[in-house]
Amino acid sequence: MSYSDCSDWSQCQACGECLMNCPVMRMGLEEAKETIRRLIRGEAAPRVFEQCTLCFNCNNYCPVEGLRPHELIQQRMLESRACSPEYIKYFLNGMPAPVIWHDVYSEMSPAEKAILLKWSEIPAPADELLWIGCVGRMSCRDIEQSKILGQLPKYGPPDLCCGELAYRMGSWQAYADTVERTLQRFADLSIKRLVCYCGSCYYFFSNILPNVYGKKLPFELISLYQWLWEKVAKHELVLEKPLTFTAAVSESCYVSELGPEFWEPLRKLYQAAGASLLELEHHGYDGMTCGTMSMVRKGNFTASFFSMYKEQRKKYQEVKAAGTNQMAVNCPGCFLMPSFTNAFHGIRIRYMLEELLQAYGDSITRPMAENFRLMRKWVAKRMPRLLLHKGTREFPRIPVAEPIYEYGIKSEDMPEVDFRMNCRSKITA
Ligand code: SF4
Numbered sequence: 001m002s003y004s005d006c007s008d009w010s011q012c013q014a015c016g017e018c019l020m021n022c023p024v025m026r027m028g029l030e031e032a033k034e035t036i037r038r039l040i041r042g043e044a045a046p047r048v049f050e051q052c053t054l055c056f057n058c059n060n061y062c063p064v065e066g067l068r069p070h071e072l073i074q075q076r077m078l079e080s081r082a083c084s085p086e087y088i089k090y091f092l093n094g095m096p097a098p099v100i101w102h103d104v105y106s107e108m109s110p111a112e113k114a115i116l117l118k119w120s121e122i123p124a125p126a127d128e129l130l131w132i133g134c135v136g137r138m139s140c141r142d143i144e145q146s147k148i149l150g151q152l153p154k155y156g157p158p159d160l161c162c163g164e165l166a167y168r169m170g171s172w173q174a175y176a177d178t179v180e181r182t183l184q185r186f187a188d189l190s191i192k193r194l195v196c197y198c199g200s201c202y203y204f205f206s207n208i209l210p211n212v213y214g215k216k217l218p219f220e221l222i223s224l225y226q227w228l229w230e231k232v233a234k235h236e237l238v239l240e241k242p243l244t245f246t247a248a249v250s251e252s253c254y255v256s257e258l259g260p261e262f263w264e265p266l267r268k269l270y271q272a273a274g275a276s277l278l279e280l281e282h283h284g285y286d287g288m289t290c291g292t293m294s295m296v297r298k299g300n301f302t303a304s305f306f307s308m309y310k311e312q313r314k315k316y317q318e319v320k321a322a323g324t325n326q327m328a329v330n331c332p333g334c335f336l337m338p339s340f341t342n343a344f345h346g347i348r349i350r351y352m353l354e355e356l357l358q359a360y361g362d363s364i365t366r367p368m369a370e371n372f373r374l375m376r377k378w379v380a381k382r383m384p385r386l387l388l389h390k391g392t393r394e395f396p397r398i399p400v401a402e403p404i405y406e407y408g409i410k411s412e413d414m415p416e417v418d419f420r421m422n423c424r425s426k427i428t429a
């Protein structure tokens with residue numbers, strides 16, 4: 001199976017709606033019709049391969065149920081490339097070390113590692129459970145001590161993942177292996193509703209998993225933003241530190257497929273917390289990306305970086321045109337990747353989740369910006385060697401059944417925990 005196998009392309013009417021409505025290319029009718037025909041036939045589509053930002057928006061404009069032009073484009077883009085750059089593996093949870101998630105978790109304090117260890121156990125049956133993915137685990141101490149999230153049992157073993165990075169960076173096999181691992185472990189959960197700390201996990205579990213991969217989780221799903229809005233709407237949360245700024249909302253690319261059910265609570269929450277919001281020219285079904293996925297188009301790091309920067313510049317221009325220099329983002333990726341370039345444009349990026357939790361009374365002792373400094377440090381350290389490698393067409397398989405990491409507890413007296421991750425090798429405690 002591959003990305004484009006989720007759709008029956010014989011159903012495509014070559015109406016061109018997908019590419020005519022693309023917020024990046026806005027093709028004319030004839031060009032759009034010809035391009036989609038070429039893509040279906042497996043032929044090169046140079047303009048798409050050069051400009052598509054892999055934002056998912058075109059999926060919303062297709063009038064045929066079940067067709068996903070984004071997935072067709074992603075598949076053809078990958079086929080047009082001789083191999084995938086080696087550095088991509090560094091970002092995929094489950095690949096043989098070095099992997100960025102091992103690197104950043106390994107620098108945590110013993111107390112934080114103890115929390116991750118606790119989150120690796122299947123919790124007691126409950127109505128709701130908070131799922132914490134790769135990025136959220138870096139904030140484990142604040143999540144564990146959160147007043148707002150205190151009522152939710154937590155689950156987030158460091159070797160499980162929603163598969164977003166594997167999927168989006170172009171390894172279908174790594175995505176399939178990752179979700180199979182996660183599904184196997186999720187099968188032991190006895191819950192009614194899974195609350196996803198990260199919007200990307202929510203999108204991948206609620207949309208890509210059933211609509212592309214063809215499997216469904218056996219419980220309801222909700223994003224933490226929606227969960228928080230439920231609480232605020234019922235007056236179950238008290239505003240302690242109102243937000244007093246004006247910002248333009250920059251939605252992540254998956255928001256267009258999640259629709260108003262996701263983007264309205266985002267805005268209502270921010271406004272209820274006191275912030276004034278401005279809209280970008282492109283938003284909702286027409287949103288533009290933070291540029292990160294444009295990197296997938298290119299086979300080398302420098303070209304990828306400039307592809308990303310080109311999209312980020314457009315975003316910053318829209319923020320300024322909206323009348324502010326503050327950009328509020330809901331996705332960790334939209335916070336991390338623009339943080340390489342925002343200062344050059346005088347743009348301040350605000351991570352909505354962190355600000356909302358603080359507004360309703362939580363303390364953030366390890367802000368996402370600090371986590372990302374750590375990530376950037378590791379990327380700078382690992383990247384030179386990774387860039388020396390020639391890419392590969394196939395990535396190593398991720399084991400589905402066996403745990404990838406092992407943890408040895410030195411003493412029963414927490415928090416003295418020896419938390420070691422050693423991909424695919426045995427550890428003697
Ligand atoms: S994925 Fe986004 S940029 Fe690419 S064709 Fe679709 S709408 Fe356009």
Ligand code: SF4
Nearest residue numbers: 012013015016018062
């Ligand atoms: S993928 Fe959908 S929107 Fe695009 S040309 Fe085919 S039928 Fe039309």
